[in-house]
Amino acid sequence: MKKRQVVIIGGGPAGRTLVHMLHASGQKMSVTLIKDEKINANRCAVPYGIPDEKPLEKFQIPNALVTDFGAKLVIDRVEKIDTIKKQVFTAAGGGYPYDELVLSTGSRPVIPPIPGVEGKNITAVRSIKDLSLLRQLASTGKRAVVVGGGYIGIEVAVVLKQMGLDVTVVEMLPSILMATTEPEFIERVTEALSEKGVQLLTNEKVVEFVHPSADQVVVKLGSGESLAADFVVLSVGVAPNTELAAQAGIKTSRLGICVDRHMRTDAEGVSACGDCAEKTSFVTGQPTRGEFGTNAVFMAKTVAHNILGKKKTFPGIINANVTAVYDWSLGSAGLTEQMARDAGIDVVTGYSDVLSKYPMMSPVDTIRTKLVFNRENRKIVGGSVLRKGNCSAHNVDFISFAIQMGATMDNLMDYQYATHPELAAKPSDNTYVFATKTAMSK
Incomplete structure (x- = not known):
């Protein structure tokens, strides 16, 4: 055969x-x-x-x-x-x-048709070749401009700042992380970046790259402002x-x-x-x-x-995603509130701040959760989490699975969870249950 x-x-x-x-x-x-x-x-x-x-x-x-x-x-x-x-x-x-x-x-990375974008000290963030060039530029440069305030752009900005460079992020939208993150969480992330010295310029558009020398680039903005840099990182999507x-x-x-x-x-x-x-x-x-x-x-x-001959259909993507910004980790699954409204869904949202451990333990941080429900059928259609440490992926995975299983408000209110003084909130508290309870009250 x-x-x-x-x-x-x-x-x-x-x-x-x-x-x-x-x-x-x-x-x-x-x-x-x-x-x-x-x-x-x-x-x-x-x-x-x-x-x-x-x-x-x-x-x-x-x-x-x-x-x-x-x-x-x-x-x-x-x-x-x-x-x-x-x-x-x-x-x-x-x-x-x-x-x-x-x-x-x-x-492939989107390379915007901006005059001067072909300069040797301007790079995308994608391939081994890009990484090799980024290493070279970051080891000799002192000032970097990152164009694009999505996950990759912000991750690059944090790494470069931790390496001791002066970093400016230019984002043409009103805020960073808008494609994945709820506004309530973006504000705290923005504060964290500013506290560490990362400069954020939103509602700004790059109109030209000028190269006064082989190892310098001037980033000209639509507002008329200019940024001097040793190199530029492009992260405007794919x-x-x-x-x-x-x-x-x-x-x-x-x-x-x-x-x-x-x-x-x-x-x-x-x-x-x-x-x-x-x-x-x-x-x-x-x-x-x-x-x-x-x-x-x-x-x-x-x-x-x-x-292989096993008839299977793909149900569609939920876009579970996470990232880390200094001490914070955050992520989302499904639709943000604005995405749901743009899709014509009558939504109701719930928000919760729940301690990550029993209150007498130390250190204790807060888990911030926002859930988005379809008001008509009460099903969860999206959710986001922001917390200290690196545990957000587990929270986002739960939200993604709840969406995939068609969980309703009532299902989440009956959700059975674990508790432990060092590992979880006290028995009466749960970040998803509290957020759902808030939504139900609306």
């Missing part, structure tokens, strides 16, 4: 997940993964690799995670897909026939890599390669997953953004199941 031929384009988390699941299945198939990066970066970790305390290799994804799992690895660039003959062609002249093709081509699919006649949108609930494209035998694929919201069912590595993994699992 002929082995089924599976070709995967892209070596990010989606591509690697596919390789691992297909290998674990034990089914007889030939798997080839083609990627154009010799070594992939662990992209989420790039900001934390700027100090040279650890070798660059610690921030790389070893190719053994592909080759040790039964797949053939090809380092090349795919230039053409023939969906009729079911074959892909690479820049080096290779031709690879397929029974199943998976596009996991990822995304764009899905859809060009290859579009050239092959596969349907795409501005949010990615169009797929159905089985992650299939409109071309026979072709699926797509990860940053390059269009995503739908679990809550609204509408197309949405969601360029997180976890989303890529979840989507790839659906693709793998379908290739």
Whole structure:
């Protein structure tokens, strides 16, 4: 019996997940993964690799995670897909026939068309090459400007400040972190950054980069102000890599390669997953953004199941996310209040401040939680957490699971939880229950 031929384009988390699941299945198939990066970066970790305390290799994804799992690895660039003959062609002249093709081509940093942006001391935050340049620039520079106040931009700003640099963040929106964070929490994060000396310029737009010398850059703003810097870090988002699919006649949108609930494209035998694929919201069912590595993994699992003959649908993304800003950790899942209102949902919100331990213990911090409910059916559609320490991921994971399970206010009020003087709030207190109780009172 002929082995089924599976070709995967892209070596990010989606591509690697596919390789691992297909290998674990034990089914007889030939798997080839083609990627154009010799070594992939662990992209989420790039900001934390700027100090040279650890070798660059610690921030790389070893190719053994592909080759040790039964797949053939090809380092090349795919230039053409023939969906009729079911074959892909690479820049080096290779031709690879397929029974199943998976596009996991990822995304690329948005480089805004600003005059002077091509300067050698201006970099994105994405690849091993970017990280290597960031290390070089941060080791010799004293002043940095970060353009973009999302998670990555703020993480870079914190790391650079901890390294002793003067750091200014320029954000064109009214506030930083607006894509993921509730306004009640942004204020406290902004205070923490200001207390540490990170300058935040919001409602500001960069209009030009001027290079008076090879190692200096002047950042000109729309307000007329100018910022002198030794280097600039661009963190203004990413764009899905859809060009290859579009050239092959596969349907795409501005949010990615169009797929159905089985992650299939409109071309026979072709699926797509990860940053390059269009995503739908679990809550609204509408197309949405969601360029997180976890989303890529979840989507790839659906693709793998379908290739293996196990009919599976993808329910949509919940966008569980977290970050750390100095002593604080924060994150969200589902929709923020504003996102829910923009989607036409009649919402009711609940807020709570609950101690992280029994009040007589030391030290004791506060867990701040905001939950967003659909007033009509009382289901949770979103939630956010801000607290000291590194525990927010566990809180966000709970909120994400509650959304996925369709939990209602009543379910959360009946939620059974653990308690311990050193590890949790006192028995009568729980951050989710208290936030739900507040919402119910409305």
